[in-house]
Amino acid sequence: MAQPSPDHKARQPFLARPGVRRFAPFVLITAVALVFIFENRSDVEIRLLVPIVTMPLWGALLIAWALGMLACVFTVRRRASRHSRQPK
Structure with a gap:
């Protein structure tokens, strides 16, 4: 049986990956928000400036x-592009 080389990295568990750890709170908050939204089914009057x-x-x-x-997507995208600029 072949031995893995010593420089071969061990695979990280799925929930320990940085992308998953950043994405998990978004999924949880979105699920709770959508449940809250669709549980409120009554009709309401909303004033849009004049009508x-x-x-x-x-x-x-x-x-x-x-x-x-x-708004969150635009803010994150703008912040990421600002941090990626190289100083002159």
Whole structure:
């Protein structure tokens, strides 16, 4: 049986990988938020500057959640690009 070379790295467990550890809280918070959103099914009146709109509460919460996710994506992308610049 062949012995692995001493410089061969042992495989990390799946949950110990940095990408998974960063992604796990996002998945958990998203699941809780979506359960909360879809449990609120009553109709509400929402004022959008001038007009008043009647819509299901889950729709309004889902729109707010999606806008928050977009803001997070743009913030993370901007921060990553700022850190990747080389000093002159």
